[in-house]
Each structure stands twice: as C-alpha cells, then as structure tokens.
Amino acid sequence: MENCRFDSNRCALVLTACAILAGASVAMSQTRPAKPPASLRLYVFDGGSLNIPDTSPYQLRKEDLASSVMSAPCFLVAHPRGTLMWDACVVPDSSFKPGSPGTLRYATATKTLTSQLAEIGYTPKDISYLALSHFHWDHVGNANLFAGATWLVPPAEREIMFAEPPSPRTEPANFSALNNSKTTLLTKADYDVFGDQTVVIKSAPGHSPGHQVLFLKLAKTGPVVLSGDLYHYPEERKLNKVPTTEFNAEQTAASRAAVEEFLKKTGAQLWIQHDFTGNAKLRKAPAFYE
Numbered sequence: 001m002e003n004c005r006f007d008s009n010r011c012a013l014v015l016t017a018c019a020i021l022a023g024a025s026v027a028m029s030q031t032r033p034a035k036p037p038a039s040l041r042l043y044v045f046d047g048g049s050l051n052i053p054d055t056s057p058y059q060l061r062k063e064d065l066a067s068s069v070m071s072a073p074c075f076l077v078a079h080p081r082g083t084l085m086w087d088a089c090v091v092p093d094s095s096f097k098p099g100s101p102g103t104l105r106y107a108t109a110t111k112t113l114t115s116q117l118a119e120i121g122y123t124p125k126d127i128s129y130l131a132l133s134h135f136h137w138d139h140v141g142n143a144n145l146f147a148g149a150t151w152l153v154p155p156a157e158r159e160i161m162f163a164e165p166p167s168p169r170t171e172p173a174n175f176s177a178l179n180n181s182k183t184t185l186l187t188k189a190d191y192d193v194f195g196d197q198t199v200v201i202k203s204a205p206g207h208s209p210g211h212q213v214l215f216l217k218l219a220k221t222g223p224v225v226l227s228g229d230l231y232h233y234p235e236e237r238k239l240n241k242v243p244t245t246e247f248n249a250e251q252t253a254a255s256r257a258a259v260e261e262f263l264k265k266t267g268a269q270l271w272i273q274h275d276f277t278g279n280a281k282l283r284k285a286p287a288f289y290e
C-alpha cells in the first residue's frame with residue numbers, strides 16, 4: 001500500500017484505497033503523540049465527582065465538612081524521558097453514552113479521559129507508565145486503557161487486585177487487562193520513575209495494602225505530593241481523623257506521619273486528590289503545571 005504514494009499507475013487501480021489512506025495519514029498526523037516536553041509537566045484531568053452518601057466512615061459529620069462531595073481527578077506526568085499516568089479516574093470511557101454524563105456507583109463524570117488526553121496530543125497507547133495510588137473503584141476506572149504501559153505496582157496491591165473473591169471496594173472489570181501488562185513490582189519505600197528524583201512514587205500503606213503517593217519536583221510550581229487516599233477530606237487532616245474502613249488504620253497513621261515529615265522536609269504542597277474545593281482551584285488540562 002506504501003506504493004500508492006509513489007506509483008500513480010498502481011494508485012489508479014486502487015483509487016479508493018489511496019483516498020482512504022490519504023485521509024488516514026492526515027488523521028494520523030493530527031493525533032501524532034505530543035513531543036516530550038523540555039521539562040517536567042503535570043496535567044490534571046477532570047474525573048468528575050463522588051456524591052458521598054454517608055460521611056460517617058470518615059468519622060466526620062456533614063456539618064464538619066466544607067463539602068461532602070469529593071473530586072476524583074487523575075493525572076498525567078509528562079517527563080522528557082516518558083509519561084506516567086497517576087490513577088485512572090473513575091468512570092470508564094466505554095460507559096459514556098453520547099450526550100450524557102458517565103456514571104458509576106455514586107460517581108458522575110462529564111468528560112472521557114481519552115478526549116482529555118487527545119486534547120493535549122496523547123492517546124492511551126502513548127503512555128509509558130501507569131501507577132495507581134491504590135486499587136479502589138474510584139481510582140481505576142480507565143486502567144484497562146493503559147494495559148500497554150509498564151505497570152508500577154507494589155506486590156501487595158497487585159495481590160489484592162486479583163484476589164478471589166474480589167474486594168467489593170473495586171471494579172475488577174475496569175483493570176482486568178493489567179493482569180498481562182509489563183509490570184514492575186515496587187518493593188522499596190521510594191521508586192524514582194525517571195531516574196532523576198523529579199517523579200518519585202512513595203509507599204504509604206494503610207488505606208490499602210500497597211497504597212502509595214506521588215512526589216513531583218516541578219520547576220515553577222515547586223514540589224508537590226499527590227495524596228492518593230492518604231486523606232480524603234482536608235478536614236480529616238486538620239482534625240486527625242482516620243476512616244473506620246482503612247485496610248490497616250495503624251499503618252495509615254504511620255504513613256501519614258511519614259508523609260507529613262516528608263512535606264516539612266521538602267516544603268512540598270500536599271494536593272488531596274478528593275478535596276473538592278482544593279481540586280476546583282487547580283488548572284485542568286489542557287493547562288498544566290511545570
């Protein structure tokens with residue numbers, strides 16, 4: 001078919017195919033992967049919100065909270081040496097119906113992740129690495145889209161994800177394809193994704209067996225830690241409340257203490273992913289932090 005471009009006689013025989021190919025090559029050039037950025041970038045995607053039916057598991061009353069609604073973002077880290085998806089939002093793109101928001105359990109989202117990636121020049125196939133803060137349903141919605149990436153996961157988290165019977169706190173169908181992904185098991189406290197200390201996955205177990213947070217050293221924004229579910233509500237941090245539903249509450253307390261110490265040492269901001277008010281203030285893709 002390549003000959004079409006060079007041989008007009010052969011082309012004449014397959015005019016239709018050539019026209020289709022020409023169209024395809026235009027489409028391909030429009031979706032060519034974004035060039036790696038010269039320096040680290042962080043994109044925040046709109047993953048919609050969670051209308052929490054009952055705040056009592058967080059040991060907080062609705063009147064304790066600025067908002068009981070949670071945001072549910074996911075993130076793309078673009079580094080000169082590759083890309084990392086951090087979490088996979090909530091509602092699978094495949095469950096959106098044209099013209100209406102996507103829903104899953106008590107989550108609602110208005111934009112697909114694929115469309116938000118496309119807006120900044122990426123397709124899911126372009127992504128080098130996938131890391132999930134943890135395996136709960138509201139963090140793994142589109143994990144299957146990234147089955148072609150290298151999955152960075154602690155052994156204990158991988159184990160609970162594929163346990164039988166599956167945990168009711170997740171949606172196994174939304175990450176089943178990761179079972180066959182190229183996988184790097186994270187066995188140390190810190191994992192330096194690109195080898196230059198600017199993107200570091202930090203073990204912070206407790207909320208789940210292999211829960212983790214993400215440290216980013218952004219040149220202009222300064223250092224940032226993406227919380228996973230180390231906290232859900234900012235009031236949890238202020239009032240020192242540990243949810244009753246933690247996998248291991250003692251571990252959560254220890255992980256929180258270690259991360260708080262790390263924040264002090266580095267001067268990093270903590271972005272609580274589910275903090276509805278905090279998340280609303282963040283610039284969303286196609287804008288980015290650098």
Ligand SMILES: [Zn+2]
Nearest residue numbers: 134136207229
């Ligand atoms: Zn969770």
